[in-house]
Amino acid sequence: MENLTFYHGFVVPFVVGTSVLFAVIFYKYVRWFTRLPRRDRQKVRRGIFSFATVRAVWECFTECLLHRRIWRVNPLLGYMHTSFALGWFLLIVVGWLETTAYLGGRFVPLQGHIFFKFFTTGLEHGPRWGIDFEAVMDLLLLYVLSGLALALFKRIRSRALGMRRTTRLTFGDRVALGSLWFIFPMRLLAESITSGLFGSGGFLTGSLGGLLAPVATQGLELAAWWGYSIALGVFFVAMPFSRYMHIFTEVPLIFLRRWGLRSEVREKSFDHFQIEACSRCGLCLDPCQMQRDAGLEQVQSVYFVRDRRYNRLTRRVADTCMMCGRCEERCPVGLELNTLRLNSRHALRNTPANDRYAYARNRDTSSGGGRTGYFAGCMTLLSPRILKAMESIFAAVGEEVWWADRSGGVCCGRPLKLSGEVDAAREMMKINAEMFSKQEITTLVTSCPICLKVFREDYVLPGIEVVHHSEYIERLLGEGRIGLTPGTERFTYHDPCELGRGCGIYKPPREIVRRVGTLVEPAETGREAMCCGSSIAGNGLDKNAVGKMGVAVGRAFEQTGAGSVVTACPLCKKAIARNTSLPVADIAEIVERHLVPAK
Amino acid sequence: MQAALSLAADGLKPVIVERSGAVGGKLRDWHRLFPTMTPAQEVLEEMAGRLEHAGVEVMLHTEVEGIGSKGVTLAEGKTLDAAAVIVASGFDIFDARLKEEYGYHVYDNVYTTVDIERMLNKGHVALHDGSAPRRIAFVHCVGSRDEKVNQRHCSKVCCITGVKQAMEMRELFPEAEIYNFYMDIRMFGPGYEELYQQAQQESGINFIRGRVSEASPTIDGRIQIKAEDTLVGRPMKMTVDMLVLIVGMKAAGGNERLAASCKGVTLAPSGFVAPKDMFAGSVETGAPGVFTAGAATAPKTIGESIAEGAMAAEKVVEYLKKAK
Numbered sequence: 001m002e003n004l005t006f007y008h009g010f011v012v013p014f015v016v017g018t019s020v021l022f023a024v025i026f027y028k029y030v031r032w033f034t035r036l037p038r039r040d041r042q043k044v045r046r047g048i049f050s051f052a053t054v055r056a057v058w059e060c061f062t063e064c065l066l067h068r069r070i071w072r073v074n075p076l077l078g079y080m081h082t083s084f085a086l087g088w089f090l091l092i093v094v095g096w097l098e099t100t101a102y103l104g105g106r107f108v109p110l111q112g113h114i115f116f117k118f119f120t121t122g123l124e125h126g127p128r129w130g131i132d133f134e135a136v137m138d139l140l141l142l143y144v145l146s147g148l149a150l151a152l153f154k155r156i157r158s159r160a161l162g163m164r165r166t167t168r169l170t171f172g173d174r175v176a177l178g179s180l181w182f183i184f185p186m187r188l189l190a191e192s193i194t195s196g197l198f199g200s201g202g203f204l205t206g207s208l209g210g211l212l213a214p215v216a217t218q219g220l221e222l223a224a225w226w227g228y229s230i231a232l233g234v235f236f237v238a239m240p241f242s243r244y245m246h247i248f249t250e251v252p253l254i255f256l257r258r259w260g261l262r263s264e265v266r267e268k269s270f271d272h273f274q275i276e277a278c279s280r281c282g283l284c285l286d287p288c289q290m291q292r293d294a295g296l297e298q299v300q301s302v303y304f305v306r307d308r309r310y311n312r313l314t315r316r317v318a319d320t321c322m323m324c325g326r327c328e329e330r331c332p333v334g335l336e337l338n339t340l341r342l343n344s345r346h347a348l349r350n351t352p353a354n355d356r357y358a359y360a361r362n363r364d365t366s367s368g369g370g371r372t373g374y375f376a377g378c379m380t381l382l383s384p385r386i387l388k389a390m391e392s393i394f395a396a397v398g399e400e401v402w403w404a405d406r407s408g409g410v411c412c413g414r415p416l417k418l419s420g421e422v423d424a425a426r427e428m429m430k431i432n433a434e435m436f437s438k439q440e441i442t443t444l445v446t447s448c449p450i451c452l453k454v455f456r457e458d459y460v461l462p463g464i465e466v467v468h469h470s471e472y473i474e475r476l477l478g479e480g481r482i483g484l485t486p487g488t489e490r491f492t493y494h495d496p497c498e499l500g501r502g503c504g505i506y507k508p509p510r511e512i513v514r515r516v517g518t519l520v521e522p523a524e525t526g527r528e529a530m531c532c533g534s535s536i537a538g539n540g541l542d543k544n545a546v547g548k549m550g551v552a553v554g555r556a557f558e559q560t561g562a563g564s565v566v567t568a569c570p571l572c573k574k575a576i577a578r579n580t581s582l583p584v585a586d587i588a589e590i591v592e593r594h595l596v597p598a599k
Numbered sequence: 600m601q602a603a604l605s606l607a608a609d610g611l612k613p614v615i616v617e618r619s620g621a622v623g624g625k626l627r628d629w630h631r632l633f634p635t636m637t638p639a640q641e642v643l644e645e646m647a648g649r650l651e652h653a654g655v656e657v658m659l660h661t662e663v664e665g666i667g668s669k670g671v672t673l674a675e676g677k678t679l680d681a682a683a684v685i686v687a688s689g690f691d692i693f694d695a696r697l698k699e700e701y702g703y704h705v706y707d708n709v710y711t712t713v714d715i716e717r718m719l720n721k722g723h724v725a726l727h728d729g730s731a732p733r734r735i736a737f738v739h740c741v742g743s744r745d746e747k748v749n750q751r752h753c754s755k756v757c758c759i760t761g762v763k764q765a766m767e768m769r770e771l772f773p774e775a776e777i778y779n780f781y782m783d784i785r786m787f788g789p790g791y792e793e794l795y796q797q798a799q800q801e802s803g804i805n806f807i808r809g810r811v812s813e814a815s816p817t818i819d820g821r822i823q824i825k826a827e828d829t830l831v832g833r834p835m836k837m838t839v840d841m842l843v844l845i846v847g848m849k850a851a852g853g854n855e856r857l858a859a860s861c862k863g864v865t866l867a868p869s870g871f872v873a874p875k876d877m878f879a880g881s882v883e884t885g886a887p888g889v890f891t892a893g894a895a896t897a898p899k900t901i902g903e904s905i906a907e908g909a910m911a912a913e914k915v916v917e918y919l920k921k922a923k
Binding site: 543544 | 700705747749825
């Protein structure tokens with residue numbers, strides 16, 4: 001046992017590759033960590049000894065190894081990812097145990113673990129610690145190989161794995177992918193030949209070795225081990241420059257996220273962890289309506305993240321997105337795709353506000369007074385039926401209302417923010433926030449989800465609760481302040497992006513609809529609801545694309561068999577109305593039609 | 600109608616399939632025609648008279664399902680055997696309710712140009728409460744050249760319609776202030792430009808270049824409009840008694856059914872039927888034996904539609920000769 005050496009010329013590619021890999025990763029992580037802004041570093045310090053760390057460890061296990069989120073979207077794809085991640089991980093862990101079981105506590109260099117079979121042909125075979133390691137290792141290898149077979153099949157026919165589209169590869173990806181494909185078949189071949197020559201091996205390598213024994217020579221054996229080592233070395237060198245960087249980066253990302261770090265409207269170092277944790281799996285492609293309905297390519301989140309990572313992001317790519325959030329819902333890594341896109345827009349476009357909006361200051365045209373305020377927002381003002389309906393509802397409950405903008409007001413700031421003009425948006429927000437805080441209001445109702453989102457996200461309004469009108473109406477119903485006459489009409493409901501995925505409001509509008517008729521859901525609904533196509537974030541979209549997406553949305557509602565479409569956003573209402581023959585109404589209009597004031 | 604007349608004159612046996620209860624289409628709703636102020640009734644009567652005289656068969660209250668290889672499929676599942684078909688199904692009027700910001704069917708006293716024609720025909724133009732308007736505003740390009748409502752095309756005849764109706768309002772209400780809000784004024788036809796000049800110089804109609812952004816009600820039941828006077832470069836507000844929306848021409852809803860049923864017939868992105876080409880084949884479609892006349896292919900004036908009717912008839916004759 002003493003005369004075991006763990007060196008041979010063929011290990012050089014592996015050792016070099018591993019060294020490069022760890023050097024590059026070390027360089028990257030140290031750089032990103034040290035550049036974290038002070039408040040992020042504080043969060044890390046506070047979080048590191050908290051329960052969050054334990055949960056992060058668990059999440060690393062369920063996501064980085066088991067890939068639970070991918071399983072949920074697509075079991076076959078889940079199996080493929082798990083077989084690679086968990087299979088390879090276990091090969092390393094069990095391989096280490098095997099080394100220890102055979103050799104005890106003595107030091108074994110890294111390549112000794114990896115090429116264990118080659119260096120230990122002189123050892124007596126058979127189980128150690130009561131475990132048949134050779135069989136276990138063969139089983140794990142087979143598990144990984146089954147995933148590889150699926151991966152190869154996916155490259156040829158992605159549809160078979162439930163994906164209509166897969167991502168196109170960069171050069172680094174191709175090198176890494178090519179070498180990755182060789183790693184495990186080469187390992188199988190090398191271990192089998194060695195097994196054939198020395199009469200060892202488990203059920204897989206042993207029997208394949210038996211078959212190869214008649215032709216196996218030492219030269220052939222060495223060639224196979226060289227091949228295996230080269231494949232590993234090339235993969236490790238290419239890895240940090242390819243999409244496989246996600247394998248490692250997802251781990252620190254999970255910890256940082258658990259400690260409370262988030263991306264913001266301005267780019268910061270934490271973004272690197274998100275961007276390089278993208279595996280470019282392409283699950284974000286299929287839900288994208290720009291791809292599905294308008295045929296726009298190379299702009300989806302996976303491509304945006306890729307372009308940003310390699311410093312070749314253009315404004316066209318950054319701007320061509322509705323930020324509907326459908327891809328974010330699907331992302332198995334949980335990347336903040338909308339926020340990343342937003343801060344890229346900010347980096348590419350923001351111009352100082354200076355005095356651009358000085359004219360908007362001191363232009364308070366609000367009227368009325370009371371504890372409840374109402375902010376229509378520009379789109380509601382352009383959809384006067386909604387405004388009229390809200391007036392009727394307020395009148396029915398005798399609510400005293402402070403009308404913030406009925407005779408015109410200042411924009412909530414969200415359109416500017418979404419276009420990347422964050423400084424200018426802040427100007428608008430300041431003007432409105434000052435106006436709100438001068439009032440006695442404790443509740444601010446808005447019928448525009450776009451305004452709602454920015455009020456909740458960016459405004460600091462102490463003592464004022466901001467609610468969407470659907471929430472307000474639901475409360476009135478709950479308190480018995482209004483009643484609704486039931487009806488027999490069949491409605492379908494459209495979840496506005498900013499209200500559903502944006503603010504998490506799904507239930508109140510549906511409750512209201514069910515009070516006045518039957519609700520039939522479209523095929524894609526709730527968290528997966530379609531975007532109307534008119535998103536104010538889509539300022540890089542041409543009108544043809546918007547038109548095509550609109551047609552698809554109109555068709556989706558017509559297929560429900562409902563008599564009319566209800567939504568809860570003035571912008572969505574307009575967008576849907578021009579693309580369907582069905583009547584389209586806001587939730588407030590439906591309420592107004594069925595309104596019975598409580599006695 | 601003209602196509603049928605020309606075909607009959609060539610000794611063929613045309614049949615007019617009409618969805619409504621009378622031939623003449625939208626012309627039946629119009630009051631007087633630009634630029635000559637000829638009563639629409641006069642044109643209609645002349646055409647209908649000639650049709651009757653020629654003994655052309657007219658099937659009223661008959662809906663067309665589509666065009667198949669054997670002829671025209673009718674709604675009741677019957678097939679009308681035809682050697683050639685001329686599609687003269689015209690256009691739809693843009694639904695002004697889609698431009699909710701203008702308040703059509705939300706506030707009183709917001710009308711469309713179609714409403715005005717009908718009121719003129721009834722001989723009674725007045726506000727909702729029966730009184731006379733003191734200030735009237737016309738809004739051009741409602742449902743035309745507007746990507747927000749998927750109508751990118753110019754409807755062509757609205758500019759001159761706005762000028763014509765403004766002048767008619769002047770006749771009815773000599774004391775009223777009358778405004779036209781426009782993006783461009785496109786006076787393409789003979790006598791149109793002259794009428795536009797006349798409207799400004801003699802009828803005292805004010806033309807303001809700028810699109811109206813929204814309308815809202817005032818406390819006294821009038822309508823306040825917001826617009827931008829782009830020649831002065833300032834946003835402006837104006838309170839009016841009557842708001843008239845000059846609605847555009849929308850591709851007929853039946854065009855899609857036609858394209859789906861008839862191989863070779865394609866639609867332009869605007870939804871209008873695509874002609875074989877824009878020049879010598881402008882009344883032909885991609886389907887042999889299927890021709891068009893009038894606003895099925897694009898917004899057109901009455902005169903242009905009649906001319907196309909004659910041209911389509913000639914093409915039919917040519918086609919039938921070749922087919923023999």
